[in-house]
Amino acid sequence: MDRTTFEAELTRDGYTVVSVAMQPNAVNPEHVHPFDARLLVIEGGMTIVREGAPTRTYAAGETFEMPVGTKHSESAGEAGAAYVAGRRAPAREMAQ
Numbered sequence: 150m151d152r153t154t155f156e157a158e159l160t161r162d163g164y165t166v167v168s169v170a171m172q173p174n175a176v177n178p179e180h181v182h183p184f185d186a187r188l189l190v191i192e193g194g195m196t197i198v199r200e201g202a203p204t205r206t207y208a209a210g211e212t213f214e215m216p217v218g219t220k221h222s223e224s225a226g227e228a229g230a231a232y233v234a235g236r237r238a239p240a241r242e243m244a245q
Contacts, residue, residue, distance in 0.1 A: 150189060150210060150211075150212055151210075152189060152191060152233060155187075155189040155212065155233060156233060159187060159233075159235035162235070162237070163237050164185075164187060164235030164236060164237040165235065165236050165237065166233060166234070166235055167233070167234050167235075167236065168191075168231070168232075168233055168234075169231070169232055169233075169234055170229065170230070170231045171193075171195065171223070171225035171229055171230040171231075172225065172229050173193075173225060173226070173227055173228060173229040174224070174225060174226070174227060174229075175224065175225045175229070175230075176222065176223070176224045176225075177222060177223040177224070178222055179198075179220055179221065179222045180220070180221070180222070181217075181218050181219060181220055181221075182215065182217060182218075182219075182236075183217060183218075183238075184217055184236045184237055184238055184239065185214070185215070185216055185217050185236070185237045185238075185239055186214065186215040186234055186235065186236055186237075187212065187213075187214050187215075187234070187235040188207075188212060188213055188214075188215070188232050188233070188234045188235075189210075189211075189212045189232060189233045190207045190208060190209050190210065190211055190212075190230060190231075190232045191209060191231045191232055191233060192209055192228070192229070192230065192231040193209065193225060193226050193228040193229045193230040193231060194206055194207060194208045194209070194225070194226035194228070194230060195207055195223055195224065195225050195226065195230040195232065196223070196224045196226070197213065197215075197221055197222070197223055198221060198222045198224075199215070199219055199220065199221035199222075200219060200220045200221070206226070217239040
């Protein structure tokens, strides 16, 4: 997917768009986010280890989603990683 289309979809779906770069071989240890996330890798590659899913490495042009509260870790490849991320607060359940 190309960046322009990805960012347009994020905006349409109510996400805040941010650009992030990770240094070569950088690791973000296991954590959770208080938001839903969608990512598009722009350069390099990043490996995601998340609960309930196989470890996967994403290359430039690939996208993935991370639901709020999902335990995961991120690591950049030897060339580092640059990506566009969309962040959106989860919808609050309606009071019954």
